Amino acid sequence: MSPDGVARKSIDGETGLATEGEPVYGEPTADGWRLWDRSRSKLAVLLDREVETGLDDGSTVLYLGAASGTTVSHVADFAGPTYAVEFAPRPMRDLLDVAADRENLFPLLKDAREPESYAHVVEPVDVIVQDVAIRGQADVALANRQFLREDGRLVLSVKARSEDVTRDPEAVFEEVEERLAEGYEIEYAESLEPFHDDHLGVVATPE
Amino acid sequence: MSPDGVARKSIDGETGLATEGEPVYGEPTADGWRLWDRSRSKLAVLLDREVETGLDDGSTVLYLGAASGTTVSHVADFAGPTYAVEFAPRPMRDLLDVAADRENLFPLLKDAREPESYAHVVEPVDVIVQDVAIRGQADVALANRQFLREDGRLVLSVKARSEDVTRDPEAVFEEVEERLAEGYEIEYAESLEPFHDDHLGVVATPE
Amino acid sequence: MTHDESATDGWFAGIDPGDTDAAQAAVRDGSATAPRDWPTLAAESGFAEREEYYRLLHEATMAATRAEVREREQADDQQLIHAIRALDDCQRVANELTERVGEWAGSQDADADVDDEYIAALAEREPDSPMEDRLVSLADRIVGLQEESRSLQTVVESTATSVAPNLTALAGPELAARLIALAGGLDELAKKPAGTVQVLGAEDALFAHLRGGAPSPKHGIIYTHEYVRGTRPEDRGSAARALAGKLAIAARVDNYAGEYRPELEAELDDRMERIRARENQ
Amino acid sequence: MTHDESATDGWFAGIDPGDTDAAQAAVRDGSATAPRDWPTLAAESGFAEREEYYRLLHEATMAATRAEVREREQADDQQLIHAIRALDDCQRVANELTERVGEWAGSQDADADVDDEYIAALAEREPDSPMEDRLVSLADRIVGLQEESRSLQTVVESTATSVAPNLTALAGPELAARLIALAGGLDELAKKPAGTVQVLGAEDALFAHLRGGAPSPKHGIIYTHEYVRGTRPEDRGSAARALAGKLAIAARVDNYAGEYRPELEAELDDRMERIRARENQ
DSSP: OOOOEEEEEEEEEEEEEEEEEESSOOEEETTTTEEEEEOOOOOHHHHHOOOOOOOOOOOOOEEEOOTSSHHHHHHHHHSSSEEEEEHHEEEEEHHHHHHHHOOOOOEEETTTTOOTTTTTTTEEEEEEEOOOOOSSHHHHHHTGGGGGGEEEEEEEEEHHHHHHHTTTTTHHHHHHHHHHHEEEEEEEEEEEETSTTTEEEEEEEEE | OTTOOOOOEETTTTEEOOOOOSSOOOEEEEEEEEEOOOTOHHHHHHHHOOOOOOOTTTTTEEOOOOOTSEEEEEEHHHSSSEEEEEOHHHHHHHHHHHHTTOOEEEEEOTTTTHHHHHGTOOEEEEEEOOOOOOOOOOHHHHGGGGGEEEEEEEEEEEEEHHHOTOOOHHHHHHHHHHHHTTTTEEEEEEEOOTSSEEEEEEEEEOO | OOOGGGGGGGGTTOTTTHHHHHHHHHHHHHOOSSSHHHHHHHHTTTTTOHHHOOOOHHHOOOOHHHHHOOOOOHHHHHHHHHHHHHHHHHHHHHHHHHHHHHHHHHHTTTTTSHHHHHHHHHHHOOOHHHHHHHHHHHHHHHHHHHHHHHHHHHHHHHHHHHHHHHHHHHHHHHHHHHHHHTTSHHHHHHSSHHHHHTTTOOOHHHHHTTTSSSOOOOOOOGGGHHHHTTTTHHHHHHHHHHHHHHHHHHHIIIIIIOOOHOOOOOHHHHHHHHHHHGGGO | OOGGGGGGGTTTTTTTTOOOHHHHHHHHHHHSSOOOOOHHHHHHSSSSSSHHHHHHHHHHHHHHHHHHHHHHHHHHHHHHHOOOOHHHHHHHHHHHHHHHHHHHHHHOOOOOOOOOHHHHHHHHHHOOOOHHHHHHHHHHHHHHHHHHHHHHHHHHHHHHHHOHHHHHHHOHHHHHHHHHHHHTTTHHTTTTTHHHHTTTTOOHHHHHHHTTOOOOOOOGGGGGHHHHHSSSSSHHHHHHHHHHHHHHHHHHIIIOOOOOOOHHHHHHHHHHHHHHHHHGG
């Protein structure tokens, strides 16, 4: 069930998913393929588990919380038009380097909590990947639901500590899922351990 | 039951207690007698009520909290050796003027909470008059009990607000009386209203 | 006559009956663990018989207390000097930090008109970044320093009124405190002639004048008084002279007598009315 | 081909396909209430066909984001300048008020050795008069200003690391911030030759030298760096030159590349080791 353009490879003695593209963060490479490390990418954990994310060769993607581009670089390697929203200037500087090599990657220095500030640029997409380490992650997903095609999918990683560092992660996840249900139907929700502590991986469809 | 040297007089249309002496604070005078205004002196209220204070012509007196001398000037007019303890320099300046005219008045710039600092000057007395507006008024009375002759009397006015501005005066008075009972037998304890709000007049003997 | 050991604790112990200095020092600095029948012990020890004892005691307590009141009040004037200097420091640093906050806030909000009101509102703002948190916190420190200034003003006011009631009535508490601070104390101020009081705080201008060339200064810190500042320039010299004269008298009354004399204020008001009346001619 | 009204909301609306400046401004400043199928609308409106549309979008988003990152980071360096100045102000006024409290406390307790520890203890004291209340409260304000200084140090540290990671690695956050402040910004600092960086903060001495007579200053604010201050006097000039050279490079890497290069620090350490090795010969 891995998307076309994502393959399982063994490079430098490490086995895992890989994509074809310019190297970005010093990852092992061979024959133009770059290893996609699960411990550095929450999306890679889901793809490795063969969860249906809706991502495929040529998918249109809105990536919220692109940071310095570690994960979005792999996405752009196989997907179609990829809109990468990131709010902080410093990681965006690195993301600009990643995008310079990728014509289908569109960097946007915008706040994911204010979708109207990029709705004039971003088209309706097949997949929203969301990885924003801020409070109110479910609200961000709901606010951006308008970008999702009817048959699209939200691929969300929830960081418990961003919601409330003092509460039990399970309780936080439950609350996020509840809020998310106001606009999405949840198809998958599992912990991303052992690769990412206190993170929940979610796949959902718009309702 | 008024002490000798204290008489009821009518001066300038006002009737009240009076003593013979040099005027001090602009009080009405006639024929060498000075009116002793109850609203300016807590002791005058007790004498006016003919409470037995032990004060008499020639009594030895320790006055704690003499302030600028309004009351102690009247006391020295009829009593014997009168030791006037006051801690604050500014009222003491006025008290010095009062004492300049009264050979039997001995001003002492001392802290009534530290009796050892004046025990080398003050002899055992017939009456202690105490009017100190500081916290711990019962403690001051207990610490100075050593100056009182066996048959002497403590004449104390308790200011509730000095103990605790936030509490009910009645509760404060009760607590002060309780503490006082550790060294004194209370013979009289009545409010000084309407002349002095939230003040209790106490007469006690050493136990 | 038996000699009682505890007589050595009495204020009169070891003192020559005529030695007032020694007697007042003993009253001030002595102590005893318990009272005794001092008049009897004094007679027994040969110091003085009862009547004479009380006369000497009156003399000694008067002298001791008078000296100590003077010292304690002078200590108060030194505290007043520290308080007025602390007040000046607090106001100055609050202003300096306000300027800093003004520049900083201006970088985020070009329309910021940074006055005390702006600072107070900024201090209440909910910051949304660690950097803004600091800006808001700094504004809050300024508010704290302003509160400190007000509290210092209150204590300066009450202490000036207590230390120098007449000077304070004439000059106001802050100017009174500044004059005392410039002189170094109330006693020092009381010793200065009116002409010196008039130019206290204008030492630089005075020295320039004494070295030659510069005009003699007409007023120092007393310029801040409404009776100088509010008088038209051609009469300001007379006003400053009249004010300084009354302030010098007030300082002396405060230092040597210590009682409040309302007539000083009335005399100054009269004198000023006459000086200002010239304006209308 | 029908013209869809909402195409006027798209970033490309009214823009000439070759006009990158207009396109990037539209990406940055535009907005829409909802997303639309912009590629199709762009083709319909005649802006560009799909493939060309994405090429132009890539160009526009790259240009827009690059410009905005630069601006936002420059804003950060300006915030850093305000923070370091506020830090200096807080430390200075805390010291000034400490001196005042020292004089004041010394008047009550001649043995008072007024350091930060004394101030902290004084701030906790139970005052027993309105005057002492003020002294204690003033000590507490000083403690507050010292806390503020520490908080500002923390934000200076994180901001300096983010704005100028290489300069901060070499100079430490406070010196990095001071150099940026003296230059007026990271961009300005990056444009300065090493020789200028070496004497930043010694402008007075430099002007005196240029007017003639005075010796050329060997170092400005970089004197506070351990590699200058800790080097023996005869080698200090070399050390200052070497340090300034690396700092100038670090500032340029920070401004133009922005990524952290650990080798800069290693090179500086090597260079300094060689300069200091002379001492042992």
